[in-house]
Amino acid sequence: xxxxxxxxxxxxxxxxxxxxxxxxxxxxxxxxxxxxxxxxxxxxxxxxxxxxxxxxxxxxxxxxxxxxxxxxxxxxxxxxxxxxxxxxxxxxxxxxxxxxxxxxxxxxxxxxxxxxxxxxxxxxxxxxxxxxxxxxxxxxxxxxxxxxxxxxxxxxxxxxxxxxxxxxxxxxxxxxxxxxxxxxxxxxxxxxxxxxxxxxxxxxxxxxxxxxxxxxxxxxxxxxxxxxxxxxxxxxxxxxxxxxxxxxxxxxxxxxxxxxxxxxxxxxxxxxxxxxxxxxxxxxxxxxxxxxxxxxxxxxxxxxxxxxxxxxxxxxxxxxxxxxxxxxxxxxxxxxxxxxxxxxxxxxxxxxxxxxxxxxxxxxxxxxxxxxxxxxxxxxxxxxxxxxxxxxxxxxxxxxxxxxxxxxxxxxxxxxxxxxxxxxxxxxxxxxxxxxxxxxxxxxxxxxxxxxxxxxxxxxxxxxxxxxxxxxxxxxxxxxxxxxxxxxxxxxxxxxxxxxxxxxxxxxxxxxxxxxxxxxxxxxxxxxxxxxxxxxxxxxxxxxxxxxxxx
Amino acid sequence: xxxxxxxxxxxxxxxxxxxxxxxxxxxxxxxxxxxxxxxxxxxxxxxxxxxxxxxxxxxxxxxxxxxxxxxxxxxxxxxxxxxxxxxxxxxxxxxxxxxxxxxxxxxxxxxxxxxxxxx
Amino acid sequence: xxxxxxxxxxxxxxxxxxxxxxxxxxxxxxxxxxxxxxxxxxxxxxxxxxxxxxxxxxxxxxxxxxxxxxxxxxxxxxxxxxxxxxxxxxxxxxxxxxxxxxxxxxxxxxxxxxxxxxxxxxxxxxxxxxxxxxxxxxxxxxxxxxxxxxxxxxxxxxxxxxxxxxxxxxxxxxxxxxxxxxxxxxxxxxx
Numbered sequence: 001x002x003x004x005x006x007x008x009x010x011x012x013x014x015x016x017x018x019x020x021x022x023x024x025x026x027x028x029x030x031x032x033x034x035x036x037x038x039x040x041x042x043x044x045x046x047x048x049x050x051x052x053x054x055x056x057x058x059x060x061x062x063x064x065x066x067x068x069x070x071x072x073x074x075x076x077x078x079x080x081x082x083x084x085x086x087x088x089x090x091x092x093x094x095x096x097x098x099x100x101x102x103x104x105x106x107x108x109x110x111x112x113x114x115x116x117x118x119x120x121x122x123x124x125x126x127x128x129x130x131x132x133x134x135x136x137x138x139x140x141x142x143x144x145x146x147x148x149x150x151x152x153x154x155x156x157x158x159x160x161x162x163x164x165x166x167x168x169x170x171x172x173x174x175x176x177x178x179x180x181x182x183x184x185x186x187x188x189x190x191x192x193x194x195x196x197x198x199x200x201x202x203x204x205x206x207x208x209x210x211x212x213x214x215x216x217x218x219x220x221x222x223x224x225x226x227x228x229x230x231x232x233x234x235x236x237x238x239x240x241x242x243x244x245x246x247x248x249x250x251x252x253x254x255x256x257x258x259x260x261x262x263x264x265x266x267x268x269x270x271x272x273x274x275x276x277x278x279x280x281x282x283x284x285x286x287x288x289x290x291x292x293x294x295x296x297x298x299x300x301x302x303x304x305x306x307x308x309x310x311x312x313x314x315x316x317x318x319x320x321x322x323x324x325x326x327x328x329x330x331x332x333x334x335x336x337x338x339x340x341x342x343x344x345x346x347x348x349x350x351x352x353x354x355x356x357x358x359x360x361x362x363x364x365x366x367x368x369x370x371x372x373x374x375x376x377x378x379x380x381x382x383x384x385x386x387x388x389x390x391x392x393x394x395x396x397x398x399x400x401x402x403x404x405x406x407x408x409x410x411x412x413x414x415x416x417x418x419x420x421x422x423x424x425x426x427x428x429x430x431x432x433x434x435x436x437x438x439x440x441x442x443x444x445x446x447x448x449x450x451x452x453x454x455x456x457x458x459x460x461x462x463x464x465x466x467x468x469x470x471x472x473x474x475x476x477x478x479x480x481x482x483x484x485x486x487x488x489x490x491x492x493x494x495x496x497x498x499x500x501x502x503x504x505x506x507x508x509x510x511x512x513x514x515x516x517x518x519x520x521x522x523x524x525x526x527x528x529x530x531x532x533x534x535x536x537x538x539x540x541x542x543x544x545x546x547x548x549x550x551x
Numbered sequence: 552x553x554x555x556x557x558x559x560x561x562x563x564x565x566x567x568x569x570x571x572x573x574x575x576x577x578x579x580x581x582x583x584x585x586x587x588x589x590x591x592x593x594x595x596x597x598x599x600x601x602x603x604x605x606x607x608x609x610x611x612x613x614x615x616x617x618x619x620x621x622x623x624x625x626x627x628x629x630x631x632x633x634x635x636x637x638x639x640x641x642x643x644x645x646x647x648x649x650x651x652x653x654x655x656x657x658x659x660x661x662x663x664x665x666x667x668x669x670x
Numbered sequence: 671x672x673x674x675x676x677x678x679x680x681x682x683x684x685x686x687x688x689x690x691x692x693x694x695x696x697x698x699x700x701x702x703x704x705x706x707x708x709x710x711x712x713x714x715x716x717x718x719x720x721x722x723x724x725x726x727x728x729x730x731x732x733x734x735x736x737x738x739x740x741x742x743x744x745x746x747x748x749x750x751x752x753x754x755x756x757x758x759x760x761x762x763x764x765x766x767x768x769x770x771x772x773x774x775x776x777x778x779x780x781x782x783x784x785x786x787x788x789x790x791x792x793x794x795x796x797x798x799x800x801x802x803x804x805x806x807x808x809x810x811x812x813x814x815x816x817x818x819x820x821x822x823x824x825x826x827x828x829x830x831x832x833x834x835x836x837x838x839x840x841x842x843x844x845x846x847x848x849x850x851x852x853x854x855x856x857x858x859x860x861x
Binding site for chain 3 (some may be wrong): 042160180182188189219220221222223225226227230231233237238239240241245246247248249252256259
């Protein structure tokens, strides 16, 4: 593993690095006032996991309730609050932050050979804003909850409900700023802080994906911000622009909401797609097939995602001509996603594939995301959407992409980079077992929901006709298996912190600047500024390391 | 964001731009009092865009900024236009259905869905 | 800061898109509502903000040249213009509109044709100018911060990033008003 400049090469220490960012300073203040992007990533990890548990509890109560057609344990009003909390928490406080703020914060500077992000203090501020938003949301939940659905449709949310809409809307508003600042930070970091020799087309695809995500953050988040402000104003002053009594149009709310909302869901999936690119390359030991196409497709998705929002409103009273435009554009946005799936598959062909846990998650992603994405095209077809809108088909579709896609990408990435972040290896057997359990549980939960939707069961209903009970019981049973699958990593990952084997700098023998430094990395990431001389994913070629020069 | 070379504009340039902005403000206010029909809006917006461009290029130094800054500005403008125009297409292309009174005033044979006068 | 201003464009943009749609739907009512606004104050405020932009640009220039006293002078002038804007807006315009019964939600007593749509217009007026005023208040706070920093000698030739960035923000708030003035005060003409 030598290079022509072997003399200048400094191999990072094997085994667990004695001095690293984790033990550089001790004490709660060193964590809560840190500007180290790696520690901030951990702060986000703990907070997003907390919200995942909150959202998961809401889902548990929902699925338990749905075991019986007349509702097992919740009043309908409470059920409404459950699905609202589940949606709001999972989307704004778990999925949107998860990959960008946990994996992105940790890895972006490392993958580009930098010491930290462009604005480290802003990074910490983002976390505090996120926590503030979380506190406001918890207040909203504890004070009695919201029951409008995470979409806050007017006039229900503005004129009719008696629940805590203002505080929930405020929580969403505040969390938007956290994301905006993170996105801003990433964009500037990626533009300005790449190591020498790291041209745009040598960047890992994870960076491309996060750049595209940051692009969406910056352009879409402000619109949800103003929309939430308008909802709050309308509730507070009892006069507003969505009120039909004044000549206002509730559909305008939907336009504003989904102009944000659709790019938002691409915020949720793009980073995970970036993770999958990394995993597929590493575990088939091949360069990603069609690197530039995959890179551009991230941007293609980001840009086209902004002109498809009306596909959520086909049956809301939107004009048919606008609907035609949105339907066509929604078909178009499937193309860049498909490009990625084809390229990943082509990468696997004739690769030397190994089936460690991260790879299992990646392979699961490809299958499940494809199903989710294709069912999205079903829904983009206006004629079909008339029947499927607001049924469980939609619920199944987005859970396939969000859970089968985004969360599996997150889990895969977490397992792949866990040794780098902690310096410890988790037990591979248990990791693979839980990946398998998650896969089985997930499909059992959401597969039947496609059928339920086609049969006509509406979503967001606490009770349902008796003929749907069997499928609902299957779904709830699957959910219990899924819960076990998610519980297991929580246990063995914590276990690995104390008892796991030392990972060393590059346990996967993968390519990438983040593997060129010790595990866990020192606070300043690299002993010397790396100089990049080879393409991304240069597997199957010597040298394995980039040359380094004195910084 | 920090530029490598700091271009210090001249005082004269700033004052010229300031004076131009004031003149155009007076112009747009004055033109509003003239009946140009639908062109009132067009003229007002064109003048506003011109004034904004003066501020962006000269006061905000965009004319000396790196390409990335100009791309960011272009993106902001373009995306704003996307939001405004595409949401407009919905409202502009809806068929305005007539109210119930109109229906009831029609002979029975014509009481099927047809665009008519708005109520 | 440019990227942050991008987000601000979209933030105001949501309101502007909604305003545009309703203006299209209820043109005559919006025109009526607009005629209730005082062009004199609107135009004066526009002039005030343009002056503040000049002084801000000159402040940045002074900072770039390392001239501390000049910088402080221009920052103070910018602050004064900003406060003047706010005084006119809150003290004259908003107060009169409230007293005239044109403030939706608090005191709206207009009864004329399309009163409800006029109320919609007034909501937009208050929302847009209120949001803008909020940004001005933040800007004023930033000015105070800069004045204090400059007085302590924090800026010198080549090290005045904060002033430049604050300048960008201030000019942006000016640009928003450049669009708000014709859109709110001059729509449909004043003939």
